[in-house]
Amino acid sequence: MPLHVLKHPLADHVMTHLRDKTTKPALFRTLSYQISLLLALEATRDLATEEKPIETPLEPFAGRVLAKPLAIVPILRAGLGMVQPFLDVFPDTSVGYVGLERDHTTAIARSYYCKLPPLDGKRVLVVDPMLATGGSAVQAIGVVKAAGAKEIVFVCIVSSPEGVAALQAAHPEVPIHTGAVDRTLNDRKYILPGLGDFGDRLYGT
Numbered sequence: 001m002p003l004h005v006l007k008h009p010l011a012d013h014v015m016t017h018l019r020d021k022t023t024k025p026a027l028f029r030t031l032s033y034q035i036s037l038l039l040a041l042e043a044t045r046d047l048a049t050e051e052k053p054i055e056t057p058l059e060p061f062a063g064r065v066l067a068k069p070l071a072i073v074p075i076l077r078a079g080l081g082m083v084q085p086f087l088d089v090f091p092d093t094s095v096g097y098v099g100l101e102r103d104h105t106t107a108i109a110r111s112y113y114c115k116l117p118p119l120d121g122k123r124v125l126v127v128d129p130m131l132a133t134g135g136s137a138v139q140a141i142g143v144v145k146a147a148g149a150k151e152i153v154f155v156c157i158v159s160s161p162e163g164v165a166a167l168q169a170a171h172p173e174v175p176i177h178t179g180a181v182d183r184t185l186n187d188r189k190y191i192l193p194g195l196g197d198f199g200d201r202l203y204g205t
């Protein structure tokens with residue numbers, strides 16, 4: 001499935017300040033909100049709508065409304081920083097949580113939490129700011145598929161070519177929306193140039 005890379009002057013501006021090592025958590029959270037809002041609009045550009053005839057105060061109008069409910073599933077913990085902008089533009093979205101944490105030496109993700117709403121019949125947006133080796137995203141999408149999700153989109157802020165390839169190999173039907181595709185991973189499986197550890201920068205840990 002296609003890889004969509006965000007193209008917008010505001011995205012360039014926000015991504016540069018997110019990457020800047022001098023950006024402190026308060027501003028980092030604001031920038032995460034802004035880039036996630038842009039990604040939310042891009043990742044939902046193809047949502048189906050259905051007819052809804054209404055009356056304006058002056059005459060009948062053939063309106064259209066969203067045809068399918070949405071669910072958002074952040075991968076804890078860093079994915080939490082992407083949830084609010086999605087809920088602000090799609091307030092009726094249900095939220096599920098998949099908790100995964102990479103081991104610091106192996107970079108393999110370990111599952112520690114999962115709570116999901118009914119997902120069948122919904123557009124399910126799995127969100128995580130960083131797609132590095134792809135291990136966390138591959139695992140999380142496996143979990144939402146097992147829970148009944150059939151229409152899944154993955155949304156991240158920064159990705160690596162290695163992570164994109166791993167995700168496309170494991171879940172080829174899942175479109176990926178990303179703010180940027182960076183150069184590579186370092187030997188500790190961090191994205192280069194990247195922005196460091198997103199969760200630590202978001203929460204000041």
Ligand code: PRP
Binds near residue numbers: 075102135137198199
């Ligand atoms: C980070 C990030 C992704 C994962 C990406 O989370 O938020 O979930 O690493 O790496 P991968 O593609 O190699 O799996 P981390 O495990 O550090 O946990 P955190 O969100 O609690 O900080």
Ligand code: URA
Binds near residue numbers: 130190191199
């Ligand atoms: N997780 C992060 O937060 N940053 C990376 O570069 C890779 C994984």
